[in-house]
Amino acid sequence: MGDRNTAEAEATGLDEAAEREEGAGGAGPVASDPVVDARDPSTDVSQEGVDTAGISPAQPRRGRNRTRRVLLGALALLAVGVLMVAGCAWWAFDHYTGKVDRISGVFPTKVPAAAQPAPSAGGQTFLLVGVDSRSALPTTGRDAKAPEWKYGAQRSDTMMLVHLPADHSGAYVVSLPRDAWVDIPGHGKAKLNAAFSWGGPPLLIDTVQRLTKVRVDHLAVIDWDGFKKLTDSVGGVDLVVDGADRHMNGTQALVYVRERYHLARGDFDRTHRQQYFLRTLLAKVMRPSTFSNPVKATEVLDDLTAAVSVDDRLGDGDLRALLWDNKEVRPGDIVFMNAPAKGTGMISGQSVVLLDSVAGPQLWRAMREDALDGYLQSHDTDRLGATTP
Template structure:
C-alpha cells in the first residue's frame, strides 16, 4: 500500500475560491460541535457526564503519548479581549503512524458582535515549525502534538490560541453508523480507490470488517465505507474532487442530525465524544454552549493562503507545498478576524 505521508504528498493544486476551499473538513467540526452544544443546553446536568467521555488534556506541560513528546503550549498575549480563538484539528490516524492533522482550522468567537468565524489553514502550507526545520503545517501535530501545532499557528500567523479540540476520523465513522449510514452515487472509476482505502481501514480495525464495493451507482454505505469514499484523492481532480465527496457525505449527516431530535442527541454524543480530545473543561464547554445561543447562526468563513498570495514549489524531502507570502496572509487574516491590520501586534 502506498504511504500517504505529509512529507511525500505531491498533488498539484489549482486556484479555487476561498469559499470553495474553505469547505474541506469544516462541516465535520460544525457537525460535531453543533451536536455537542445543542446537547449541552438540552440535557442540562446530564451533559456533564456526557462531556466527561471526551479526553481532557493538559498541554501546559510536556507529556508523551504514542511515542510523541507533546510540546507545551506557550502563553500568548490576548490580542482582543472580546475575541477568543480556538484551534480545531481533524486527525487521520493510521495504525502506529504519528497522527497527522488532516484538517486545521481556527474558530474565532466574537462575544461583542456575537459572530462566529472559521478560518481553514491549508495543511500543505510551508511554514516555520518551532524547534524544527520548515515543513508542511500539518507536520507540526505529528512532531509535537497539539501544543506544537498551536505554537506553530501562533508563531506564523501572530495569533493567541490557548485552547483546542481534536476529532479523530474514527469518530466520524461512528457518527455515520449511529445515524444509519449514507446513500452515495459511487462512480466506476472510484471503486478501486475506495476499496484500497477500505482495505487499509479494515487492517487497522479488524473488529468490524466492511465489505468491498463491487458496482457503481447509488448505494448505501456504512461508516467505514463512507470514510474510505471521502479519502479518495488519486482520481478525478485530486484534492478538489475529494472535498466534493466530503461535502456530499457531510451534507447528508447534517440533515440526519437535524432530524434526530433532542432525545437522540445524547446517544449520538456518547458514540462520538470518546474520539474528541480537548483542553477545555466541561464547565468551559457548557459556558460556550450557553453563550452560543445569542450568536449569529451564519458562520463567516475564510481560507489561508488566500488566492494570489502563494506559490506552489516542490521542496526536496518535503514534496509539493503551498508557499505563502506570510505578511500578506497575516494581514488578511487579521482583517477577517479583527477588522484591522496585523501591524498592531508587530
C-alpha cells in the same frame, strides 16, 4: 279540630325540613352563600331560592369554582412538566459535557515572549484537528486505547482554525492546508502536518500561532475511528458529489474527505470536501428529529462525546457556557474558507502548498481583531460553495 291542626302543623314542619335539606344540595354548605331559613318570613323561598329552571343559585357558583380548580390544576401540572423537561435538559447538558475526554499539556511552553501571540480583541479561537493515526485502536475520545500522540506515529490530516465571535452571531472556519510549507520551531521548513507528528499538540499549536499570530484558546482533536462512529451514529450523511446525490456511511465518508489525488485542485478541493462534510453533519446532528427520539439522542450524544478530546483548560463549566452562548448558531451561519494561498509547488521532491504572504496576514489580523465579517465584505476568499467536487 285539635287533631286536624296538629296534623297540619306536623306536615308543615316536615315540608320545611325537606326544603332546608334540599337547599343544602346534599353537598354541605357553601362558604360564600348565605344560609336560607324557610321559617324567616322575610325570605320567599319559592321566588328567590328557585329559578324557573329549578336550579339553586348556589349551583352556578359551584360550577365556576370547579372550573377554576380544574384550570389551576392544569396550570400546576404544566408547570411541573416544564420543570421536569428543564431538569432533564440540564441533566443531559451537565452529564454529557462531563463525559468529554480532556488532554493535558497541549499548549506550548518555553516559547520566547516575542513569539507569543497577544489575546484576540474578542471571541474565541479553536484549533480543530483531525488525526490520521497509524493505530488500529482509537487515539482520541473517551474510549481511547492508544496515546493521542506518539513521535512519528500520527499526522494532523485536517487542521481548521474556528473563530467564534464575541457577539455569538455565527462562526468562521479557516482550513489550513496539511501540505502548507511553513516554519516549524526547532525543525526548519516542512509541511504543516509534520508538526503534530514531531511534537504533538504543543508543537502544532506553536507552529500555527507563529504562522498566524492568532492565539489558540482551545484545542479539539478527533481521529478517524471517532469520525466513522459519529457518522454512523446519525445514520450516515447525504452529499452531492459530481452532481449526483450519494448517501455515505462512516467508512465511505472517510474515503470522501481524504481523497485528493483525483481532484482538480488537489488539497484545496480536499479541504472543501472536509468543510462540506462537516457542515452537512452538523445540520443533521442539529435537526429536531435527532433529539425527538430519546434513544437516538442518547446514542448520538454518547458517540459525539466519546469521539472528541479537548484540552484540559476547557472545563465542564466552560463547555456548557460555550454551548449556551452559541445555542442560536446554525450551520447556515457558519462561513467556511481556505487559508489564502498562491498555489502549489515542488520543494525537495515534495508537493507543497505555498501560502499567500500578503493576503494571509490580512485574514489573520481580522481574526485577531474579531472583525471577520468586515473582512469578508471587502476581500475575495476561497469560500465553500453550495456543492463541492
